[in-house]
Amino acid sequence: MKNVTRALVILLVLLAFAAHVEAAAPELFGTSLIADIAERVSPAVVAIESVHYVRARRRSGFGDPVLDRMFGHLFEDDFMGFNNVIPRRGNGSGVFISPEGHLLTNEHVIAGADEIMVKLPSGKSYKARVIGKDMRTDLAVLKVDADEVLPHVPIGDSSALRVGEWVVAIGNPFGLGMTVTTGVVSALNRDLSVDRERNYKDLIQTDASINPGNSGGALLNTGGELIGINTAIIPYGQGIGFAIPVNLAKRIVGDLMAYGRVKKAFLGVTVQAITPELAKYFEIPSEGVLVTEVVKDSTAFKAGVVPGDVISDIQGRKINGLDDFHSALDAQRVGETAQIKIFRKGKTGVFDVEFKENPASKSPLGVTAKRVDSELVKKYTLYVDRGCVITMVAPDSPAGKAGLRAGDVIQQINRVPTLTEKEFDSAVARLQAGSQAVMRVVRGQTVNLLLVNIE
Structure with a gap:
């Protein structure tokens, strides 16, 4: 009888302990917390479609060289492919950060786009324009002019994050539409090199499922606040995604909205x-x-x-x-x-x-330059006395990406002489975003033609 009583006591203790553990379980599960966050925030997370129009230069013709020679001139534009415009489409995500329609996303989502369309979860679509972008941090601000007050996500504090905290990711993976996933903060302050041009610093690492198309989407804390912009995945890894901390984004967004660029x-x-x-x-x-x-x-x-x-x-x-x-x-x-x-x-x-x-960052090229004089000839060991010598190159600028450096002498931009500072500034001012510039560059005792992509 004593053994039975003792067993009952032990059983009651175990049941009480189990009940206590169940009661102390995180509120994340067994409640509608995630559903509440998704319902509240999803309307402010949108799908982005970027379109880049490419002119094909293929000659189609009749498929017969004799007929092409005889009649091809009648349809020259079509045969030469001038009217053969092919749209290249890309998908991504974005987050409304103001009721006026300001949208935060990744720069690589809209890079090179001729047209940007934003689709809301409600099904409505709007054309968006670029307010500013920064390739170095991979952030961009877009603006949607809507006929309605747009929902926006409250901004959190990414510096308060701890490893192991629950997070929620919302985005548009593979162009399927709004998708919600959950996970934890796996690590903080991660550095990641995606390619030669993109090196990320201080990223948030999470195991919340992030796939292609999620770029630019929201990473949220359990309060439904934006604490990161989903950015990158490791193709050969599973369950590893990265987000740009929102505190970094705050600094960048302020400059992009005010000046259209980041003041370095x-x-x-x-x-x-x-x-x-x-x-x-x-x-x-x-x-x-x-x-x-x-x-x-x-x-x-x-x-x-x-x-x-x-x-x-x-x-x-x-x-x-x-x-x-x-x-x-x-x-x-x-x-x-x-x-x-x-x-x-x-x-x-x-x-x-x-x-x-940085004075160089004010230039579309991302450089400062001075007319060649005796002092600069001595400083940079120049072999020419005509042109404008580059004295500074801004990091991640078009000039920097093209390989220009201090000491290079620019004598022409798009066949326009740049022998004085006035001529140089005038030629640079005519450069248009999205265009290319051909430059005559003297480096040492060699002369080169360099093609620079203007962003």
Whole structure:
């Protein structure tokens, strides 16, 4: 009898424990939380179709060389393919971030598009226009002019995320329409190189299912707030997706909406990595970046930074190498002040700087240039005395992607001479987004023709 009583007591204890565990289970399951989030947020997540019109240059003709020679001139345009326009379509996702119709998506979703259509979950479609885009961060802001008040997603705080938190992804995978998936934050601050032109920093990694077409869609916390823009997947991996943190997007979106581009904070220094050999020879720390040049009248110049200084910290962000240096600059805004920590001759000092905009980023080419003079001939070891020499190239600019660099001399743009700064500025001002420019470039003792894609 005692054994039976003891067994009953143990059973009751186990049942009570099981009931407690069940009661303490996360509210994510067994409730309508996910359904509530999807119902509330999905109307603000849209499908994007980008269309790029390509002119085919195939000659069709009659299929008979004799007939083509005799009668082809009567239908020359059709035979030469001038009227054979083929639309290339791409699918992606986007998120409304304002009731006025501002839409946040990935730059690669709309890159090269001649036409952008946005389809709402309600079935309505609108044409969208590009307000601004930034290839470096892979973000773009579009604008839809609708005849209705559009729903938008509340913005969260991605800096508050913790690994293991539940997240919800909403997007348009494979062009199928709005799809909801769930998962957790698998990791934070992930770096990812997708190709030569796209290197992502500080991404959110999640196992929420993200597929082609989800790019530009929403990653949400359990409060239904936007904490990331779904961006990339690893083709050979399953259950691994990435999103751009919304806190980074906030900084970028402000510039895109105000200026149509991102104003890059400019310190005015050229730096290089510190190798063990350099650290030993110059008796400097191995952590940080070594300043090799300071641009005259730049922020760094006015603060007192000189070649040979080692930058080890920018506004509390430790600089271990070039990647840290560029990431720290990307985190700064034009007009903001910051403190940079400098090592010089065995001592450490702190300099206050105010970030200005990179002057090269104001140009459609992404360069600054000056007319060749004796000083520039000596500085860059030039072999010509006619043209405009590039003095600065903005990161990820059309000029930078084409391979132009400081010291190159531009003598022509689209066959127009650029022998003076006025001629150079005038030729650059005529460049149109989406066009190509042919440049006569002198580098060293060689002359080349270079094709530059204007974004």
